[in-house]
Amino acid sequence: MHARQRTAIKLIILALVCFILRWPLDDFMCNPALWHGQEKNAQGHFILWREPEKTASGKDLFSEVLSGGAGTPAMFALLGGQRYLVANILWNYADVLFHKGDPYRMVSAFDSCVSLNPAFTEAWSTYGWHEAWNLFDDAKTITEKEKWLYYGIKVYERAIEAQPGKPHALFDLGWLYLERVGDYFKAKDQFAQVVEGTKFQPLYVQDKKQLGNALDLYNEKRWDPTLYGLRLGYVYRLLGVITADKQYFHQALATYNKCLEIDPGCKDAIRLKKEITENMDKPSWLKKEQKMDAAIRKNYEMAPLHYGYPGKTMDEMITGTSDAQQLQVSPL
Numbered sequence: 001m002h003a004r005q006r007t008a009i010k011l012i013i014l015a016l017v018c019f020i021l022r023w024p025l026d027d028f029m030c031n032p033a034l035w036h037g038q039e040k041n042a043q044g045h046f047i048l049w050r051e052p053e054k055t056a057s058g059k060d061l062f063s064e065v066l067s068g069g070a071g072t073p074a075m076f077a078l079l080g081g082q083r084y085l086v087a088n089i090l091w092n093y094a095d096v097l098f099h100k101g102d103p104y105r106m107v108s109a110f111d112s113c114v115s116l117n118p119a120f121t122e123a124w125s126t127y128g129w130h131e132a133w134n135l136f137d138d139a140k141t142i143t144e145k146e147k148w149l150y151y152g153i154k155v156y157e158r159a160i161e162a163q164p165g166k167p168h169a170l171f172d173l174g175w176l177y178l179e180r181v182g183d184y185f186k187a188k189d190q191f192a193q194v195v196e197g198t199k200f201q202p203l204y205v206q207d208k209k210q211l212g213n214a215l216d217l218y219n220e221k222r223w224d225p226t227l228y229g230l231r232l233g234y235v236y237r238l239l240g241v242i243t244a245d246k247q248y249f250h251q252a253l254a255t256y257n258k259c260l261e262i263d264p265g266c267k268d269a270i271r272l273k274k275e276i277t278e279n280m281d282k283p284s285w286l287k288k289e290q291k292m293d294a295a296i297r298k299n300y301e302m303a304p305l306h307y308g309y310p311g312k313t314m315d316e317m318i319t320g321t322s323d324a325q326q327l328q329v330s331p332l
Contacts, residue, residue, distance in 0.1 A: 087117035094126075103134055107151075114159070121218040124159035125172050128152045132176055145301070152176060167194040167223050174231065182302030184238050191232035194223045195255065205263040229259035230268055237276060241289040249280040 094109035110127035114120055132152025139145040156176060159169035174190030177183045194200050203222040208215060217224060233255035240248035256273040259266050279285040296302075 083116040087113045087120060087123070090116070091120070091123055103130070103138065106130060107135075114162070118162035121159075121163060121166060121168050124155065124163070124169060125218065128155035128159070128172055128176065131155060132180055136180070149180065152180075165221055166219065167200045167221070167228065168218055170194050171228060171231070174235075178231070178235060180300060180302070182297050182300070184235050184242070188232065188235045188239065191228055191235060194228045195232045195258070202262045205265065225259035225262045226266060226268065229255055229262070230266075230272070233259070233269070233272060237272070238293065240276075240280065241286060241293060244286055246280060249276050252276055 090109050090113040094106045094113065097103070097106045097109060107127075107130070110123060110130065113123045114127060117123070129152070131148050132155075135148040136145050136152070139148055153173065153176060156169055156173035160173065163169055170190045170193055174187045177190065178187035181187075201222045203220060203224045207222075208224070217227065223229070233252045236248045236252035236255060240246065240252065253273055253276055256269040259269040260273075263269075
């Protein structure tokens with residue numbers, strides 16, 4: 001038998017083996033980080049523990065990819081080491097699921113995508129947002145809301161670990177703590193790692209102009225003051241408002257000054273610096289800002305928090321302090 005014939009036979013055998021192993025591989029291939037639980041659906045496939053039972057279908061993720069257009073080429077691309085190609089297929093597949101109105105199955109698609117390609121920053125960002133915002137809003141019970149919020153946080157924590165050289169995951173987690181959870185102390189910790197630490201360098205205004213349309217903030221390894229710096233200054237401002245502690249206002253001013261060193265023309269930094277300087281000694285301004293913050297917390301269904309005061313709930317902390325700290329926090 002010629003060498004070419006033997007090679008052809010080996011390839012045919014490999015193809016048959018891959019086809020036979022398709023069903024057991026379905027549950028393992030695209031979720032090396034999570035894999036499966038112990039429960040199976042009616043078709044005998046494992047149900048991913050992160051996927052709500054009410055949305056479990058007869059086909060798992062990879063079966064859906066195979067039957068949804070990717071087909072055998074996707075399987076061979078994965079087995080052949082083309083995991084970035086398969087990750088892109090799954091990224092587009094998540095978009096298909098979104099437009100089909102099937103948001104819960106997007107979780108598996110996103111998780112498989114970032115597991116195959118941990119450098120896919122935009123996928124991490126969208127994945128965490130989808131869980132902590134979209135599925136949080138769709139949830140009908142407090143337990144479900146807390147679950148999706150927790151999952152969104154964990155996605156960003158995984159992203160930070162997977163991408164230690166990029167600051168964007170820290171921004172995403174900080175933004176989540178700021179705008180969804182309402183935990184300003186934790187939000188500050190994330191933004192401060194970027195702006196006040198030494199790990200990441202600032203993106204100066206001249207560099208931004210030079211990069212122009214080629215600037216990709218998802219993959220940029222430097223921090224943009226208009227994205228990170230302004231958010232950190234805003235968090236310090238909020239902490240000053242809710243605690244009536246001027247040290248946070250001074251930290252906000254220092255942050256805005258740092259932004260202006262990097263981008264002297266940053267109009268937002270100039271405006272916000274002026275606002276704090278003119279108003280931080282005015283009790284009437286503090287009360288107005290506290291009411292505004294309380295309204296935002298209620299609108300976004302933020303939970304009452306401890307704000308770093310051990311042994312006290314938010315309500316206890318508020319009622320036991322000055323009038324400048326009177327907040328009406330709505331429970332989740």
